[in-house]
Amino acid sequence: MKTLIVYFSFSGNNKLLAKDLAKDLKADLLQITEPQKRGMFRIMLDMLFNRFPKINEMNILWNDYQHIVLIAPIWNYIIAHPMKTFIKKNEEYLKNYSFITLCSGRDMQKDKIAAQLKKLACYKSKAILEFETRTFITPEQESKGAYKVTQEDLRKFKKTEAYHQFLETCIVKKEWV
Numbered sequence: 060m061k062t063l064i065v066y067f068s069f070s071g072n073n074k075l076l077a078k079d080l081a082k083d084l085k086a087d088l089l090q091i092t093e094p095q096k097r098g099m100f101r102i103m104l105d106m107l108f109n110r111f112p113k114i115n116e117m118n119i120l121w122n123d124y125q126h127i128v129l130i131a132p133i134w135n136y137i138i139a140h141p142m143k144t145f146i147k148k149n150e151e152y153l154k155n156y157s158f159i160t161l162c163s164g165r166d167m168q169k170d171k172i173a174a175q176l177k178k179l180a181c182y183k184s185k186a187i188l189e190f191e192t193r194t195f196i197t198p199e200q201e202s203k204g205a206y207k208v209t210q211e212d213l214r215k216f217k218k219t220e221a222y223h224q225f226l227e228t229c230i231v232k233k234e235w236v
């Protein structure tokens with residue numbers, strides 16, 4: 060059985076990560092898309108009203124997958140709202156799943172993510188991983204606004220112990236490259 064990666068990305072970082080991991084894990088890859096165009100204003104409204112925005116239908120053959128990896132950014136401590144919608148919609152199918160975010164990083168954030176997943180899904184996530192850009196970008200890069208991750212950054216993330224532990228515990232070994 061295979062791994063499925065489901066991702067949402069607004070500015071491309073989590074998309075890059077999802078594509079990279081899908082290659083490494085030989086996983087199937089699905090993107091969450093929305094019927095309505097998203098800009099910063101909609102992100103602000105979603106954050107303000109804690110909304111569940113509409114997402115496009117996805118036909119997933121859940122029985123084909125042994126593990127689901129969810130990948131999305133964090134907005135003001137909240138899992139990006141289109142991903143929240145996806146989790147809520149599919150809560151009964153998300154039995155063996157993990158959540159990974161490529162985010163800028165904030166203190167105590169992992170606990171908040173865990174609390175949100177607990178509320179949204181029926182089952183506890185097997186792992187929560189935060190790939191935080193604050194761990195390696197310079198204050199100068201940070202001051203320039205949204206940081207675009209590179210393939211080299213991903214290599215750093217994938218060397219972390221947390222990632223290796225995730226591979227050991229959640230992903231069937233034969234799927235690795």
Ligand SMILES: Cc1cc2nc3c(=O)[nH]c(=O)nc-3n(C[C@H](O)[C@H](O)[C@H](O)COP(=O)(O)O)c2cc1C
Binds near residue numbers: 069131134135
């Ligand atoms: C409106 C907004 C709020 C954000 N809030 C957080 C936050 O609370 N914690 C965090 O770690 N990163 C936060 N970020 C940073 C994003 O998670 C980060 O830039 C991410 O890599 C963007 O992913 P994407 O390019 O896949 O959309 C925020 C970004 C935006 C645009």
